[in-house]
Amino acid sequence: MIIRTLAAIFLLSYSGACAVAQEEDKSQEAVAAKDGSEPRRYETKARVTAGGANVAYRVIAGETFIENDKGEPVASIFSTSYIADGFADPRERPVAFIFNGGPGSASLWLHMGVFGPKRVRLPEGPDDDGAAPFDLIANPESIIDVADMVFIDPVGTGWSKTLGEGKTDEYWGVKQDAASVREFIRRWLVEHKRWNSPKYLIGESYGTTRSAALLEALESGWTDIAVNGVVLISTVLNFGLDATDAGNDVGYIGLMPGYAATAWYHDKVDKAAWGGDMQRFLDEARAFATDDYMPALLKGQLASAAEREAVAAKLAAFTGLSESYVTRSNMRIPLRRFMRELLRDEGLAVGRLDSRFTGVEADGVGENPEYDPSAYGIDAAYTAGMLDYFGRDLGVDIAEPYTTLGGVRGWNWDAEDGGGQNAYVNVAPWVERAMRQNRDLRVLSANGYYDLATPFFGTEMTLAQPGFDRSRLTITYYDAGHMMYIHQPSLEALAKDVRSFIRNEP
Structure with a gap:
């Protein structure tokens, strides 16, 4: 082994906003x-x-x-x-x-x-x-x-x-x-x-x-x-539990409360309906995901029209998407579509890694986002x-x-x-x-x-x-x-x- 020793003196300075010195x-x-x-x-x-x-x-x-x-x-x-x-x-x-x-x-x-x-x-x-x-x-x-x-x-x-x-x-x-x-x-x-x-x-x-x-x-x-x-x-x-591939309906269940949290953050839901309490909102989103949403997806066409309409309306209320969009998507919204659709009227897409991030979309009618704003943001x-x-x-x-x-x-x-x-x-x-x-x-x-x-x-x-x-x-x-x-x-x-x-x- 070749050994080389280097001696150096490092003078390090930090931003004045940092109160701790290393x-x-x-x-x-x-x-x-x-x-x-x-x-x-x-x-x-x-x-x-x-x-x-x-x-x-x-x-x-x-x-x-x-x-x-x-x-x-x-x-x-x-x-x-x-x-x-x-x-x-x-x-x-x-x-x-x-x-x-x-x-x-x-x-x-x-x-x-x-x-x-x-x-x-x-x-x-x-x-x-x-x-x-x-x-x-x-x-x-x-x-x-x-x-x-x-x-x-x-x-x-x-x-x-x-x-x-x-x-x-x-x-x-x-x-x-x-x-x-x-x-x-x-x-x-x-x-x-x-x-x-x-x-x-x-x-x-x-x-x-x-x-x-x-x-x-x-x-x-x-x-x-x-x-x-x-x-x-x-x-x-x-x-x-988060893969929204065709036929894997349980993936939508795993994602849905995350969609709800994102909609809450971006003010796309009626917060007053839950008393402005995000934890209460998410608890009800969890319960809806397992007790109503999952059975409706598993029933598919065996669910009555009234059942499907009721679940679609609740899903729209939790996710901030229009009831029409939810219905036309058969109540199945893949992640990239959600990223693009939630803030479409503002010309923005939300992030995948962190849905608080938004990115400007050049194409107002695109199905999917250009990229993940929370990735190129860091x-x-x-x-x-x-x-x-x-x-x-x-x-x-x-x-x-x-x-x-x-x-x-x-x-x-x-x-x-x-x-x-x-x-x-x-x-x-x-x-x-x-x-x-x-x-x-x-x-x-x-x-x-x-x-x-x-x-x-x-x-x-x-x-x-x-x-x-x-x-x-x-x-x-x-x-x-x-x-x-x-x-x-x-x-x-x-x-x-x-x-x-x-x-x-x-």
């Missing part, structure tokens, strides 16, 4: 083999005030090689680890393994959005993030005060990739992805001698699916890596912020393209052991089984009301099934969307909830 240590070490024969590794020391505590920590950003049964490197997984000083006994220091979703997304969203010691500050919104310069500020909501953190970029994301004879189809799939991330976690525990630390998985979106698959991969068999807790952010375990800030932080703060010297999202193709969705042989992945049984076989495993599911990508009611129906031990299950809600942490009050609430979960506070 002090970077003066030393930085980078270890890398130029020819790629050895994993690249960059180390830094820093300090931040988070959760009311001033925490000194070291950062290790670098590659971990995954080997085949011949001991040959076949994949490289890039990660960023934050390890606090002052904990000699691993039993006293939890470690959280953190990743985003996609599949095909790097971990920059959770890293620079909520949990890392430095984060991107977006404009007050919901609003478009515009162009550089963007604000990177010290993050008092980071959970570094209660746990070490390891941000993982699975193969095909960030700078993670296959090597040598490695093939992407060995990593791009529900089980394949979980197997490689499991191997990364095993190697991390070996390197850092943390086998006896409390362990947590924190995933967002498809990252919650990955968490379920990881529970199966980590806890099955005799080489058991038992997990203390799983944080599911924007949960999707049963994909059939992507530039996170990409620039992550790469600026890697290069300037952590001294990561990598010139290859960094894949934020979208580098993965041909994903293998086969997960029949987790939910039966059907067209929709359902990994919820893996979480249920892990809870049955690990008495200490707790689950926190965090959901945004305005998330139409992984709608909160689909999650509620999934977690209501009899296999879950609800005494060890916590469900929380936020007045934001899929990435609820882009909303400052929700960011603070989410960080508080996760911190309490790791501390196992009631």
